[in-house]
Amino acid sequence: MVKETTHQATSTMKNHLTFYVNGKEIIERHVEPEWTLLWYLRNKLKLTGSKLGCGEGGCGACTVVISRFIDRHSGEIEHRTVNGCLAPLCSVDGCHVITVEGLGSVNKSNLHPIQTRLAELFGSQCGFCTPGIVMSLYGTVTSTTNSLPTMQDIEESFDGNLCRCTGYRPILDAAKSFASDTNKLPHKESSPSISTTFDKCMLFVKQNSIPDQIEFPQKLKHYIPQSIHIKGSLIEWYRPVSLNELLHLRHTYPGDASKLVFGNTRVQIQRKFKQLQCSCLIAITHIEELQQLKRTTDSLYLGAGITFTCLKSKLSEWYNEKINDGGICQALLDQLQRFASTQIRNVASLGGNIISASPISDINPVLQAAGAVLELHRADSSAVRQISLCEFFLGQGRVSMIDNEVLVAIRIPLPNPSSKSFLRSYKQSRRRDDSKGIVSAGFQVELQQSNSIDNQWNIISVCFSFGGMASRTIMTKNTQQELVGLSWTKTTMNKACELILKEMPLDEMSPGGQPEYRRTLVQSFLFKFYAYVCLELRQSTDDSIHLSIAYPYHRPISHGQQTIPERPQSQKVVGSSLSHRSAYLHTTGEAIYGDDMPSLVNTLHAALVLSTQPNARIKHIDIGVASQVPGFVSFISHTDVPGSNKSATPIEDEEVFASSIAHCIGAIIGVVVCESEESAYIASNLVKIEYELLTPTIFTIEDAIIHESYFGNEISLQQGDIDKGFADAEHTLEATVWIGGQEHFYMETQCCMVIPSNDDQEVTLYLATQSPATAQQMVALALGRHVSRITCHVKRIGGAFGGKATRSIPPCIAIAVAAVKVGRPVRLHLERHIDMSITGHRHPFKITYKVGFTDEGRFSTLDIQMWSNAGCSLDLSESIMEVAMLKIDNCYQFHNIRIRGRVCKTHLPSNTAFRGYGGLQATLACETIVEHVATYLKRDPFTIRRLNLLKEGDITHYGQKLEQWHVPRILDELSQSSDFIQRKLSVDEFNRTNKYRKRGITMMPAKYGIGFLAQFYNQAGALVHIYKDGSVVVTHGGVEFGQGLHTKMISIAAEVLGCDVDRIRISETATDKVPNASSTGASVSSDLNGMAVRHACEQIRERLNRFLVDKNNAHISWEDLINQAYHARIDLCARGFYATPDMFDADFSQNRATVNYFTQGAAVTEVELDALTGDWHLLRVDILMDVGTSLNPQIDIGQIEGAFMQGVGLFTMEELIWGDNKRHRWIKPGELFSRGPDTYKIPSFSDIPLDLRVSLLSDSKNPRAVYSSKGIGEPPILLSASAFFALKQACIAYREQQGFSDYFTLHSPATVERLRMACADEFTHRVCLDEYLTFQPRGSY
């Protein structure tokens, strides 16, 4: 029976929203319930500071703070950081929304201290992540009422923010300056050349009161929540305020007729990615009964509508009261420590997590193990249905719930205080911060001591519950039964492992893959649990028990140190650490990126129509249904291309629109243009394409080798006599190493706006590309127009890393064709998952080697064969292979060398340039060879490195003489400053005394040749204008994407012109100002553009010099100088040009190539590995880098740290996984599985080194670049391989302890899976049997 209801008639409900944004009241009467807060801020309020980086809660670029009044009596206001991309606009009724614009503005000169410090301490590079970071910090600082947060609070609060540029250290330095306990940071005597985290915090110590908070609107203090009903065009939104009202609504709209929403973190993802259609949303955020948190003598009562943040805070309170709860509070707290992100925990509910029934929920295993019972209510029954969580899950996303039921609470029984009951939770994920568990577990056991002589503890009951091991949270019921009555010993644990493995079989088709690793983790967790219980019982075990495995690792606070040599006295500006010229615009959100630009009247929105099949003939395209979508304007395909449909660089082997064959999933077949972005997405998904699948379809390097599917011929490079070299060698070794690809994960995805004009056939493009001139040329080709009619503008881009060199261009050409066809401006913004799926990655490589060497370990001969997976078009793959071949020697001498390379053609999106450009793959191979030889000879790898080091004057295998060769000196200095020898001994000692945690330390050099291999690219132009008031505009051919290029150019101009830096600005890069510019990349842009800017400024300066002193011999001001020059009719504009001298085209047939010079460096990296799980931490990293005489030391250090962390990502956690018919059969062939922050993990805040020391080499001159500097964008990324080899050293230590001292191959990335499986032991043996010493997890190559 339906109860008597208090459900209000919809007519009496509030039908609009009332809220504040940055102190301004908004009453919104025209709301669509599907609007997210972010969409509303950006599109309706034009507050574009908050960015759209992913749209799935995984990057934090959209972070805003939401404040609301929660306690009328105490006046308490709650401040929460939330992801604007997930929060429904409707959820902010009664709230104060604070965005980055609300904190402060450059234009209003009212910067908030968070914005100032982040800018001044180099916490932003491209600036795209910065508004989100500012807001996260603001949230942390404001939510710790009346006090400053601790450093721990600050480090943890960034778990929902990603930054791809900085490497995080400078952000944390700035953030820690707000902490209450900075005195705990290590500090030494201050020195002008050294700056530590402590020093930076001290800069602000006098200002350290609680920073200003945006005032909470008075009116909202009187806000009384009332029922809301919003009727949108497609969806209705209800917000009931009582349980009765909610139950009645659910009864009215049962099952699929409505969707309950709390945090919307699941529902939004389903709507976006799983096409969840729902016409009625019922918000359950204001129901008192769902928000209860109580502890009685026998249970914990948790309302289903509590957020994880509230839950965490209550659990901590209960935990601190130290009442015997059998471990439940601790177990849940441990899990919450690594659960989602702060932003997600602030809004997501316990009930939402349970009802989502995700097989990889981290909470449900703990609740199951604790015997939780759910309380379900419904309107047509007064009885509350109780169901044990153990019976609730039926399958993925399926639960035992009646259509009109609502989950109200979760009751967790507390154990009898006299019983010996233990509960623990475990989780291992791809990354620590904001990463769902690969496997998570909740274990509970109740024990009783036997009366026998040995006083054994016997099992009374046990519960093992797992996430990530089946299609739902699963308990091992059979195992549990079998264990009852047995004693708590290692033998029982071994039996438990065997039973569990039998009960939870996983095979290669299991979604998520990694079956062997997951089965190993299960045992590792069990062993940790066993160790924990033994320790708590004070019972010894067969194994020496270590606290380190029984209790979770506590990560200390990180800190850094930078050492900068003195700048030359002769320079006033160049060489100073001028802050990034856009830093304040970044921190205030006032920096404009492509998608922030306002639309012109009449602008249309585009969405790409992409192939859903690889290697398929397009048989038919049907736009019938798509064209019915309201707002549909046109569909554009190859038949609409007015010029050439052939495209791409360096050879035209692609099509603008696939005309008959789609080579890969993600090939552009067409474009849909509509009046709105949403219509365009909807319509693009409704275009129906019929395909005929072709064969053979090739995805991997192995496939390509079998089918001989290559681009061009084999490329080779050879020096000396290989055959004789091997014949004479005292030893030879051979092996193969694989390295996976890498996604650029620039924070700003690809976007563009194209404005066609009938006036002289002009087309204007606003792009996010590193190569505006190439885009200009290719658009002209497709449109059949002269290049002069196309103008490309790039103001700034939110990260690039090579990913926007060529692959940003194909979508822009397609949009240009569309804009010209419809005769209206058209814009495109790629969603993150599409961007990742279609724009290519770093190339995976297979590298086989044979090395000959002496007894001592001196290399004589090297034979290398490399294959790269280029995808379906050539793009830059050939030159990337060539660079890999040039860099294969790293810093070592191989007298006889042969390198052969093949570029494999596969049915994947075309792979492309990425910071390091072939160098990383080569470094991995070269250093693997070093380690292989060292293991074979039982010598330390560093001895082999030193022994084979190149010397000044040596000639490389491509004929380049080494000059200004500093690597030997760098190694000496670094060895000393890092205390390498002593620390190596300490690592050995640690490994002797720790069985399951191992450390590794590696010292490794690198050199990086600077300069384009093709001579013609090594040129640049600049244009300098000085206006009558003395202000200066510099334009050059380079693009600013965070690397500080514009800042360096401004300091060069200021140095030469002799004016203040604030007089100079760079507005944008544009093809109508500086023509024919080379792509910004190859670490050479400061060299080339710097010389061109200098050249232009020198010409003007020379003209100005005659006015330098006035008649009275007094120096005149810059303004007067310019004024006089103007009135004397002096040209205040100049064009500069530079072409690097003495460079020639690489000619591999002659074994010749040239680089301008080498940037050099070395790193010492020390790591600690949990051998049972594969989890690791970078304990300390020391880097010494030769950047010549730095143009800007802090910017260069930013490049070093950012590159290092990006490389750490490549070599450890960033794993591209695609379906390939063989290794990952659970994924559709050719489809990229890891295409968003949820599945693809770049390093986050808690992955950085605990102690990071970066130094710039002193007394280094470089006559071959501007102001004696060196290019720095890419070189330091090579040093990140030291992290890979340090981790390998840790695995070696574990294997040796297990009795396995033979060499083993570790492929890259060294994911937690690979590291764990390399740590061969009894657990891996159980799952891999005979193979366990050589087992290699599946990869995508």
Ligand SMILES: Cc1cc2nc3c(=O)[nH]c(=O)nc-3n(C[C@H](O)[C@H](O)[C@H](O)COP(=O)(O)OP(=O)(O)OC[C@H]3O[C@@H](n4cnc5c(N)ncnc54)[C@H](O)[C@@H]3O)c2cc1C
């Ligand atoms: C970036 C990100 C990271 C994440 N990381 C993790 C992680 O590390 N570990 C993990 O386990 N999970 C993780 N999650 C999943 C997350 O925990 C869940 O999305 C969240 O708990 C759902 O809560 P919600 O309030 O947002 O639910 P909603 O999205 O509002 O609702 C989810 C579902 O539950 C239903 N529902 C909600 N409440 C009730 C109720 N009281 N009665 C009946 N039905 C109800 C809704 O109708 C809907 O079907 C992550 C999610 C995101 C987006």
Ligand code: FES
């Ligand atoms: S855009 Fe919201 S988290 Fe990425």
Ligand code: FES
């Ligand atoms: S500065 Fe953080 S992503 Fe670029």
